[in-house]
Amino acid sequence: MVEAVAxxxxxxxxxxxxxxxxxxxxxxxxxxxxxxxxDTGMANLLFHAGLADAPVTLHDLLLDxxxxxxxxxxxxxxxxxxxxxxxxxxxxxxxxxxxxxDVVAELARDTDVLLLDSPAALGSVSAVLPVVLADRVxxxxxxxxxxxxxxxxxxxxxxxxxxxxxxxxxxKVHDGDSVERIADRTERYFDGPVLASVPDADAAREARDAxxxxxxxxxxxxxxxxxxxxxxxxxxxxEPAEDVxxxxxxxxxxxxx
Amino acid sequence: xxxxxxxxxxxRTATAxxxxxxxxxxxxxxxxxxxxxxxxxxGDGDDACVLTIADGVPRLAYHxxxxxxxxxxxxxVAGAGPYSVDCYxxxxxxxxxxxxxxxxxxxxxxxxxxxxxxxxxAERTRVxxxxxxxxxxxxxxxxxxxxxADEERLDAIRDRAREEARRKAREWDLTDxxxxxxxx
Ligand SMILES: Nc1ncnc2c1ncn2[C@@H]1O[C@H](COP(=O)(O)OP(=O)(O)O)[C@@H](O)[C@H]1O
Ligand SMILES: [Mg+2]
Numbered sequence: 462m463v464e465a466v467a468x469x470x471x472x473x474x475x476x477x478x479x480x481x482x483x484x485x486x487x488x489x490x491x492x493x494x495x496x497x498x499x500d501t502g503m504a505n506l507l508f509h510a511g512l513a514d515a516p517v518t519l520h521d522l523l524l525d526x527x528x529x530x531x532x533x534x535x536x537x538x539x540x541x542x543x544x545x546x547x548x549x550x551x552x553x554x555x556x557x558x559x560x561x562x563d564v565v566a567e568l569a570r571d572t573d574v575l576l577l578d579s580p581a582a583l584g585s586v587s588a589v590l591p592v593v594l595a596d597r598v599x600x601x602x603x604x605x606x607x608x609x610x611x612x613x614x615x616x617x618x619x620x621x622x623x624x625x626x627x628x629x630x631x632x633k634v635h636d637g638d639s640v641e642r643i644a645d646r647t648e649r650y651f652d653g654p655v656l657a658s659v660p661d662a663d664a665a666r667e668a669r670d671a672x673x674x675x676x677x678x679x680x681x682x683x684x685x686x687x688x689x690x691x692x693x694x695x696x697x698x699x700e701p702a703e704d705v706x707x708x709x710x711x712x713x714x715x716x717x718x
Numbered sequence: 719x720x721x722x723x724x725x726x727x728x729x730r731t732a733t734a735x736x737x738x739x740x741x742x743x744x745x746x747x748x749x750x751x752x753x754x755x756x757x758x759x760x761g762d763g764d765d766a767c768v769l770t771i772a773d774g775v776p777r778l779a780y781h782x783x784x785x786x787x788x789x790x791x792x793x794x795v796a797g798a799g800p801y802s803v804d805c806y807x808x809x810x811x812x813x814x815x816x817x818x819x820x821x822x823x824x825x826x827x828x829x830x831x832x833x834x835x836x837x838x839x840a841e842r843t844r845v846x847x848x849x850x851x852x853x854x855x856x857x858x859x860x861x862x863x864x865x866x867a868d869e870e871r872l873d874a875i876r877d878r879a880r881e882e883a884r885r886k887a888r889e890w891d892l893t894d895x896x897x898x899x900x901x902x
Contacts, residue, residue, distance in 0.1 A: 609865060613876055621896055
């Protein structure tokens with residue numbers, strides 16, 4: 462079985478990458494998990510996962526004349542398979558975003574959960590593709606008006622492409638933020654439940670600086686606990702891996718000029 | 719909102735209606751204020767915020783274009799200056815006939831705060847307001863709560879996003895991936 466879940470937000474810095482790795486580690490206790498840095502224009506998952514020096518990344522797989530196998534860009538770290546993406550702008554320019562479909566299709570053959578760390582913006586094919594390809598989306602929100610407004614936009618894009626909502630995750634929540642009071646209304650506008658409310662925590666920043674996912678760096682922190690709670694709220698659906706792989710392969714994605 | 723006809727007693731163009739609100743407060747004005755963004759005056763016109771004032775204190779707001787009342791009506795003209803600001807005087811008894819519904823009421827300091835960013839004036843207005851006006855649970859104080867309570871605004875964001883998603887899908891050749899891609 463396999464399910465692809467995009468972690469998106471519509472805004473940079475809300476904690477998508479932090480959340481992708483945290484949810485990935487939590488889900489890895491029950492499932493085979495693969496996380497992919499699908500934010501190919503502003504990749505940073507490699508820094509969060511201690512893979513800054515990874516010799517082969519998703520970028521290499523997206524080149525038209527790719528001469529590496531998908532497996533070469535898969536690193537087993539923190540109990541998950543991690544596919545980082547490089548940060549070179551040249552590589553981003555040369556990459557063919559639509560090849561992401563084939564990469565995801567291949568990864569889907571051999572895992573239970575695929576988490577796609579998605580781009581912040583929605584302004585290009587490469588930016589929307591993770592949301593288009595995924596079965597479901599987790600929207601990461603900070604409890605602020607601009608973040609909610611951008612999150613709504615992502616949610617609506619996802620709906621337009623038939624991508625279901627797995628829920629929303631409030632992150633960087635400060636004392637005195639009104640998350641409890643707004644949860645009901647949030648659920649009225651977003652698909653799926655409010656999965657958790659993750660406090661703003663120095664541990665998250667320190668983890669990033671240490672090149673480790675939060676759940677490895679500070680597993681006992683309140684923020685890590687909240688991410689585990691969120692992961693517990695995501696029911697992974699049972700779909701035969703081959704069906705999903707086939708669906709990705711046949712997903713309608715235009716050839717790039 | 720149905721208002722009795724009033725007498726125009728003051729008319730100005732200003733970047734923000736702070737002066738008019740301060741004037742109304744100091745003059746214990748009773749009547750209403752019509753606040754129209756200057757670009758709307760040149761256009762087809764139906765884009766004004768009407769604000770009733772009783773003894774100098776704002777009470778009800780209504781936007782003639784969006785037909786929204788209360789704080790959303792203020793939001794519809796906030797930052798849209800310069801405005802033409804017309805002050806009309808109305809008999810207190812006539813104004814008392816206008817029903818205060820929750821949808822229309824604004825908290826006394828809200829116009830000064832939201833339209834003129836003048837918190838000193840807002841505070842002065844709150845002090846002058848009858849106790850029961852300031853005690854009322856007006857729109858939620860927390861901006862995130864207020865945002866999520868503003869269904870029309872949220873629906874508008876979603877409608878716009880949906881429309882944009884379709885337009886972009888056409889641009890990117892992704893219409894076949896849309897749920898109802900065949901409709902276009
Ligand atoms: N709960 C949190 N508390 C404090 N800092 C956080 C939290 N979550 C993420 N951060 C920090 O915020 C920054 C942006 O997070 P990141 O996950 O890279 O966001 P995104 O991928 O959405 O751009 C990073 O420095 C990260 O360590
Ligand atoms: Mg990121």
